[in-house]
Amino acid sequence: MRETELSGRTALVTGAGRGTGEAVARLLAERGARVVAVDRDADGVAALEAAHGAARITARAVDITDRSAVDELVDEAERTVGPLDILVNVAGVLRAGSVVELTDQDWADTFAVNTTGVFQVCRAVARRMTARRSGSIITVGSNAAGVPRAGLAAYTASKAAATLFTKSLGLELARSGVRCNVVSPGSMSAPTQRQPWTEPDSRSRVVEGDLTACRVGIPHGRRTEAVDIAEAVGFLVSDRARHITMHDLYADGGAALHA
Template identity: 70%
Template sequence: MPSQATETELVGRTALVTGAGAGIGASVARTLADRGARVAAVDRESDGVKALEAEYGQDRISAHTADVADAAAVEELVAEVERTVGPLGILVNVAGVLHAAPVVELTDEDWARTFAVNTTGVFHVSRAVARRMSERRDGQVVTVGSNAAGIPRTGMAAYAASKAAATMFTKCLGLELGRSGIRCNVVSPGSTDTAMQRALWPEDDGTNAGPPRTVIDGDPDTYRTGIPLGRIAEPLDIAEAVAFLVSDRARHITLHDLYVDGGATLRA
């Protein structure tokens, strides 16, 4: 077994990555492809995944469009990927939405959509893929959650609750599938430089100089500690954690929740 990452460690594996059109999902798709996997990149919007396909070539990354909140569409997607790309040995659930607002201002629609994508979407895709993995008695599932699932955040109740539910779902799935040799883990990022994260920042002067100091240093008014490592994560930091967990280097790790947040939650 290799002791470190190699460009060939995932050769022969087929991976499905949701939310692959941008941000963490796109970085995960690239990282798995760079290690030799054939990747089915899935997103509700087609532009980002088509760009990945053009960048890598269809034999390495193929573009697929689906809304993970739609159970029928997910079943069709997984059947298509298995037919046209290959038997799935890796699933990475990245698709997610964020509606930031105090609880008293959250709309029913925002709450429902948050759970439809962040929680029910994880269920839909994981169920469809797990059925096939179980028959083959092999596979890895990683859900990209959030450190907000483990510590309260002001203005993020819907997001945090949905990610907490997805985290526990993934652990329960891993418990059920363990005897089939299928490993299920969670990667929980903290603040990561993505469009979703930048939408939370105040309007800047157009220079994109970086995150507000409160993201790095913390903000007592919102009961938020800073980031001990003194930097915001890049999508690649999360993708590398995912790549480790789906590789044979993590062959005895399951039901684990790996925080990749620079110590921001003090592992609360």
């Protein structure tokens, strides 16, 4: 049943050019959805479209920090692909470094994608969903939004903002039948999340913990994988989660101790 549970639905996934976003787009397509795959990386989403066929995945190269481009994207998607039933915000950047080392540009770039980008895409899509009185919006956040991380202040702050924004949006849209939820990964193997852990023993420090960085480790014994997040998203956008909204689903192997 899960292979067809999203049949007839149209999804827009940002950050779909690689990693978690790509995994989410693939899973939604495999479960029957028509997917608009969005990323600044034109080659990445083009390869995704080629692998699945344009009838299943439509690639669009768009920078979500550009408000006009976002509005045009959503207009075109609704006009040519279909009314959007699902939105998954995955696009994100990570700029590591202590607060005293971060530049203004690091801070601005982080919030432009991780927070403002989420706002702009959600606003454009939510206007359509509320009119139809149905829809599901997911923001892929981070367990770091609820647990301080040394060297990741900009990232954690941006993800905390995106998380609370998504929950607040869920409250505003609840009576319209639109559900808004968050999926929060733990440390992942994606290139953007390997950046802060480049020392020879970094892998064991992530899994086992590092008190100097206020990390308790990962009780489940491994890093989060893209497919873990895709599966969580697949559940939350399905009818199996029809009564779940404003929820933050941690998929981090217990690393945050659900703090």
